[in-house]
Amino acid sequence: MRPTLPRPKAVPLSLTMPPHPLSALEQSICSAIAAAGGWIGFDRFMELALYTPGLGYYAHDSLKFGPLPGRDGSDFVTAPEISPLFGYALAKQVAQALAHTGTTEVWEFGAGSGALAEQLLSALAEMGVRLTRYTIVDVSATLAQRQQQRLARLGDLVHWAQTWPEHIDGVVVGNEVLDAMPVQLLARNEGQWMERGICIAKAQQSTAAQGSAFAWQDRPTTLRPAVEPEGVHDYLTEIHPQAHAFVGSLAQRLRSGCAFFLDYGFSQDEYYHPQRAGGTVMCHRAHQSDSDPLTLVGQKDITAHVNFSGIALTAQDAGLQVLGYTSQAHFLMNCGIVDLMQAATLPVRVAAQTLILEHEMGELFKVLALGQGAPWTPLGFARGDRLHRL
Numbered sequence: 001m002r003p004t005l006p007r008p009k010a011v012p013l014s015l016t017m018p019p020h021p022l023s024a025l026e027q028s029i030c031s032a033i034a035a036a037g038g039w040i041g042f043d044r045f046m047e048l049a050l051y052t053p054g055l056g057y058y059a060h061d062s063l064k065f066g067p068l069p070g071r072d073g074s075d076f077v078t079a080p081e082i083s084p085l086f087g088y089a090l091a092k093q094v095a096q097a098l099a100h101t102g103t104t105e106v107w108e109f110g111a112g113s114g115a116l117a118e119q120l121l122s123a124l125a126e127m128g129v130r131l132t133r134y135t136i137v138d139v140s141a142t143l144a145q146r147q148q149q150r151l152a153r154l155g156d157l158v159h160w161a162q163t164w165p166e167h168i169d170g171v172v173v174g175n176e177v178l179d180a181m182p183v184q185l186l187a188r189n190e191g192q193w194m195e196r197g198i199c200i201a202k203a204q205q206s207t208a209a210q211g212s213a214f215a216w217q218d219r220p221t222t223l224r225p226a227v228e229p230e231g232v233h234d235y236l237t238e239i240h241p242q243a244h245a246f247v248g249s250l251a252q253r254l255r256s257g258c259a260f261f262l263d264y265g266f267s268q269d270e271y272y273h274p275q276r277a278g279g280t281v282m283c284h285r286a287h288q289s290d291s292d293p294l295t296l297v298g299q300k301d302i303t304a305h306v307n308f309s310g311i312a313l314t315a316q317d318a319g320l321q322v323l324g325y326t327s328q329a330h331f332l333m334n335c336g337i338v339d340l341m342q343a344a345t346l347p348v349r350v351a352a353q354t355l356i357l358e359h360e361m362g363e364l365f366k367v368l369a370l371g372q373g374a375p376w377t378p379l380g381f382a383r384g385d386r387l388h389r390l
């Protein structure tokens, strides 16, 4: 539920922090910038900040996911960490999709702590669904290791893949994975579109003066957002080439089955709304959010909201059917979360409310379903489908 946390007042972190010696990650990013001729796009910066082996935010062993602000050392909480009922409700959708598509495998992309896998596997077993394999693909070797420890008791049923297989026959799930894929930044300055990237801060040799080793720099570009935001005011936004490439790869490989992506984001018109002039890039650390990815690099998560129209269009162009699009609240309720809550203890019920309340995760988070073959309506989209809004 990262984006719904209260945003801090607009205090520029970089002005509040003393100079510090460059971290190994900052040094490595400085080298990458120098090797690229003095400038890298934000997508490259985000990739290095999050995924540089051993050093990036998702590549070192800090806790990251957890429900206890300030107490357990975690940075943010996601739906499966909030309540097991998330996985139990999603399992009903997965079970129906497995039966409908005649497949017996589940693929999870970006499994984080392994919480969702654990919930899905328990729920599917309780429902008597016979899975032949549950495969996790995660770009973070550290998280994959954590998942392996957590799921070890499940034996051979769970596998980890480091590369895409030739074909996927099964049901694919990804919770908050698309928002973790690097984005390019586009800035409209006085009517001219520029790509916003990163250079090494001036006078920056061995210390990070004013808290950051890096500075923003805009360069002319032919890139444009999918929609020209109305108005003439300056505007900062993102485009999502890596998420589109990911969906393109999925479309190539999904031979039978379908996929469900759950994440925070909007349809295109909302995404490029004239009022959303500051973009959606956010950082998360110790359950606080800020909008300055150039400070505390490697110590905080960097994310951008998902443009679900863009993902759906890419999927469709690549041959997939767009089976449904709705809010997380509608999806989980269609999957029976209210019944699950009624049968649960009071603390579990209270926590699960966060998943569906409109002002918490219920509305900002969406679910997109993609499938191979003839169109059909998965359970989670039976009521409240918003395909027409994409």
Ligand SMILES: C[S@@+](CC[C@H](N)C(=O)[O-])C[C@H]1O[C@@H](n2cnc3c(N)ncnc32)[C@H](O)[C@@H]1O
Pocket (backbone or CB within 6 Å): 058, 065, 078, 079, 080, 081, 109, 110, 111, 112, 113, 116, 137, 138, 139, 140, 143, 174, 175, 176, 177, 180, 181, 246
């Ligand atoms: C925000 S975390 C979400 C984790 C988990 N799904 C949850 O809900 O708690 C993003 C996860 O996606 C993984 N990830 C990012 N890009 C990925 C990609 N292209 N393929 C697979 N995993 C990816 C990260 O390593 C991390 O495990």
